[in-house]
Amino acid sequence: MRDQDMDHGDRKVFIKSYGCQMNVYDGQRMADVLAGQGYAETTRQEEADLVILNTCHIREKAVDKVYSELGRVREIKDARAGEGKSTRIVVAGCVAQAEGAEIQRRQTAVDLVVGPQSYHRLPELLERSARRRVVDTEFPVEDKFGFLPAPDRARTLARGVTAFLTVQEGCDKFCAFCVVPYTRGAEMSRPVARIVAEAEALAAAGVRELTVIGQNVNAYHGEGPDGRVWPLWRLLARLAEIPGVARLRYTTSHPNDMDRELIAAHRDLPQLMPYLHLPVQSGSDRVLAAMNRRHDARAYLDIVAAVKAARPDIALSSDFIVGFPGETDADFEATMDLIDAVRFASVYSFKYSPRPGTPAADAAAQVPEPVKTERLLALQARVEEHRQAFNAAMVGRRTEILLERKGRHDGQLAGKTPWLQTVQVDASAGGCRIGDIVPVDIVGQSTNSLFGRIDSVKAVA
Numbered sequence: 001m002r003d004q005d006m007d008h009g010d011r012k013v014f015i016k017s018y019g020c021q022m023n024v025y026d027g028q029r030m031a032d033v034l035a036g037q038g039y040a041e042t043t044r045q046e047e048a049d050l051v052i053l054n055t056c057h058i059r060e061k062a063v064d065k066v067y068s069e070l071g072r073v074r075e076i077k078d079a080r081a082g083e084g085k086s087t088r089i090v091v092a093g094c095v096a097q098a099e100g101a102e103i104q105r106r107q108t109a110v111d112l113v114v115g116p117q118s119y120h121r122l123p124e125l126l127e128r129s130a131r132r133r134v135v136d137t138e139f140p141v142e143d144k145f146g147f148l149p150a151p152d153r154a155r156t157l158a159r160g161v162t163a164f165l166t167v168q169e170g171c172d173k174f175c176a177f178c179v180v181p182y183t184r185g186a187e188m189s190r191p192v193a194r195i196v197a198e199a200e201a202l203a204a205a206g207v208r209e210l211t212v213i214g215q216n217v218n219a220y221h222g223e224g225p226d227g228r229v230w231p232l233w234r235l236l237a238r239l240a241e242i243p244g245v246a247r248l249r250y251t252t253s254h255p256n257d258m259d260r261e262l263i264a265a266h267r268d269l270p271q272l273m274p275y276l277h278l279p280v281q282s283g284s285d286r287v288l289a290a291m292n293r294r295h296d297a298r299a300y301l302d303i304v305a306a307v308k309a310a311r312p313d314i315a316l317s318s319d320f321i322v323g324f325p326g327e328t329d330a331d332f333e334a335t336m337d338l339i340d341a342v343r344f345a346s347v348y349s350f351k352y353s354p355r356p357g358t359p360a361a362d363a364a365a366q367v368p369e370p371v372k373t374e375r376l377l378a379l380q381a382r383v384e385e386h387r388q389a390f391n392a393a394m395v396g397r398r399t400e401i402l403l404e405r406k407g408r409h410d411g412q413l414a415g416k417t418p419w420l421q422t423v424q425v426d427a428s429a430g431g432c433r434i435g436d437i438v439p440v441d442i443v444g445q446s447t448n449s450l451f452g453r454i455d456s457v458k459a460v461a
């Protein structure tokens, strides 16, 4: 049965998003756009009339994954064609932006390639790709956000009581290893009024925790309702005024954009959670300079000290790359020293992966793979020690959790502490629901969860 023979509203879309929170947000917005075209989301690829792979380009492995996944989707497409059903394949996201037509050359079953700045055009692009294959990786003049439908209440509820909200896109930093400035373009900040409207719709639909996101979110500089430029701290203060918004977070930040006011917001804004994701990548000044991070380890540690002075119970997480070209044993030791100095609650760590078109990709002195592996394992062991110690220090303490979903076992609910730790609680006592923020006593710990006992069945806010 061809598309055009199908009734509007019968169609199903399967969307798989790889990589960062921004891609998760974009995937949800694509679903919102397509809902207006009669597509309902499905989690079963084999029943989808439309399959969208929303891709990540940050590491080689990520790109390889896309091509092997496309091979599987192609088989499903061929099998469905055998039953007289059509299946459209779309590649979206950062690999789409970086590779464009190359994707269709390597995988002829792909009908449409659409970049992260153009997915608001999906209805028109799908229409066109019914006649011939299409690639749209432009950086359009129009701001896609102006064309995206408001979040739908039912779909928002189905997605849960926490939500990502893109406020800024792109990056002007050009770190030597990173593709983002090339795949997401220059920094762009959304106007405050539009962000507030979207946040209000999310809160009205039951969202209690908002994470505002951007590739370089603390460089946010959007136009305020007063016509002035608003920095991130001011936007956060405005979002905190929205009824129903109990918790705020922001990610991903660059150390150089942690200004005094944003640090003070961690002291002054009760809704702002005491958790800061602040990538540093390396602890070696030599490597930081080669990465074009434009700060040294001392500067990073000074920011950490300032944030901890503002909010003593704050926890930090970070990103690290090991094996950057030219990294010596001494450089790596400097990274381990910085990790010991900060003791992060959580860390994302990766081996350096040369990305086409980035300055470091052609750098001499590439570090041998076995050395990268050895360093990564050593780093991961150290940060895991710190993470477990951070969690263990919670046992015997009281905190509040936002109940987010069903727990591991019947009668259990799971929620998050202000420090993003998962807590399993027995909710069979009744009276507490997903979306409540409840006081709990932490009574135990496992590798990836804490166990809590709800003090009394009453929501905090």
Ligand code: SF4
Binding pocket: 171, 172, 173, 174, 175, 178, 179, 180, 181, 215, 216, 254
């Ligand atoms: S600041 Fe982040 S997003 Fe921007 S270039 Fe550097 S690593 Fe990439």
